[in-house]
Amino acid sequence: MAKLSHIIVIFMVFVSSIVGAYDVLLGAYYRLAGNNLPPPWEVVQLCKKYNIRRVRLYEPNLTVLESFRGMGIDVSFGVPNNLIENMATNHTAVEEWFINYVAPFIGDFTINYIVVGDKVIPGLDGRILQVMQSLQGLLNARNLGQVKLTTLVSITALSAQSPPSSGAFDPTIAANMRGILHFLWEQGSPLMVSLYPHKTYFYSGNMSLGYATFAEENFSIRDGDLSYNNLFDEMMDAFYAAIDKEDVGDVAIAVGETGWPTCGHLNITTTSIAATYNRNFKNHITSGKGTPMKSNIYIQGFIKSIFNENEEPEGESKCYGMFHVDSTPIYSPVF
Ligand SMILES: *[C@@H]1O[C@H](CO)[C@@H](O)[C@H](O)[C@H]1NC(C)=O
Ligand SMILES: *[C@@H]1O[C@H](CO)[C@@H](O)[C@H](O)[C@H]1NC(C)=O
Ligand SMILES: *[C@@H]1O[C@H](CO)[C@@H](O)[C@H](O)[C@H]1NC(C)=O
Ligand SMILES: *[C@@H]1O[C@H](CO)[C@@H](O)[C@H](O)[C@H]1NC(C)=O
Ligand SMILES: *[C@@H]1O[C@H](CO)[C@@H](O)[C@H](O)[C@H]1NC(C)=O
Secondary structure, X not given: OHHHHHHHHHHHHHHHHHHOOOOOOEEEEOOOOOOOOOOHHHHHHHXXXXXXXXXXXXXXXXXXXXXXXXXXXXEEEEEOHHHHHHHHHOHHHHHHHHHHHOHHHOOOOOEEEEEXXXXXXXXXXXXXXXXXXXXXXXXXXXXXXXXEEEEEEOHHHEEEOOOHHHOEEOOOOHHHHHHHXXXXXXXXXXXXXXXXXXXXXXXXXXXXXXXXXXXXOOOOEEEOOEEEOOHHHHHHHHHHHHHHHHOOOOOOEEEEEEOOOOOOXXXXXXXXXXXXXXXXXXXXXXXXXXXXXXXXXXOOEEEEOOEOOOOOOOOHHHHOOOEOOOOOEOOOOOO
């Protein structure tokens, strides 16, 4: 019996890695920071039409979640930053949140991730683990082990990032990060990161556009024995190096948000470059090549964003959309 179930598990892992090889590991970030966005049911139709099989929401919204019920699209959402402080010490608040936003949708769509805090490390790093532990208890009580808890960090959580092998968490957060990473390791959850190569490219001055958009064939930089031909891998490996230094075991990384705006930074934010970056990002993460430091793995990722959002701050923040608000593509669809 033990052997048979073992074989079944191996078989399922095998099947899911084949299925995962192409489109299922890629999702889109569905934000609501606009007053002219199409209604959620229309967004669901857009996702189905253009093969977006996973979405990530910043926070759960009941109207939106209702629209995804039974649609065969996986949904991830976050515990919003303004609730973390209370939820860390108030179990009633965690239960309420779970009953409002998780329990009603069990079985109606797959929840891939619940993101406990979005770029609040440093800041709320002492609170995240408490909320994760509370929520995990509620998930376990309903046998929902496949729903993974994580938190999203940006490059500002690192005190060093270049070369990638020097990657390390800021000393002020390292102890809290170690606790969080240990939890992620125990649960088999990835750490979620926010990665925007275009920002580094924009401020670097001397980098080739190809290096920032996975389009560089003949140039690489070396870091010890490893060689890099794209900026994304460098940034990923800086996080992997930081995780390895905390010595808690292997914790994977999922890309919670990446993308390339179509306006806001003069001639580097064009629709053509945005399309190239997003398409090459998809090909890169679904190739199974991994990164130089962690090779031969599929990487899960969410492209920001479905729409241009007119309530975002002025500048490139308004320009991440892959679709116009009338649901037509801004450039040839990536998914
Ligand atoms: C949820 O989303 C709908 C549709 O986008 C929006 O009208 C509504 O204001 C949102 N609700 C909350 C509580 O944010
Ligand atoms: C705990 O959270 C609930 C729900 O948010 C709130 O009504 C209650 O006042 C909180 N309790 C304490 C002690 O803060
Ligand atoms: C850009 O310049 C910096 C310092 O001026 C140097 O360290 C870096 O290697 C250069 N990058 C490229 C891609 O040439
Ligand atoms: C890379 O090198 C090959 C062989 O030298 C050359 O044919 C090709 O045009 C180069 N590609 C770029 C993008 O420079
Ligand atoms: C943008 O314009 C600058 C200045 O004219 C030029 O040096 C740079 O190569 C251009 N970048 C792209 C991506 O076209």
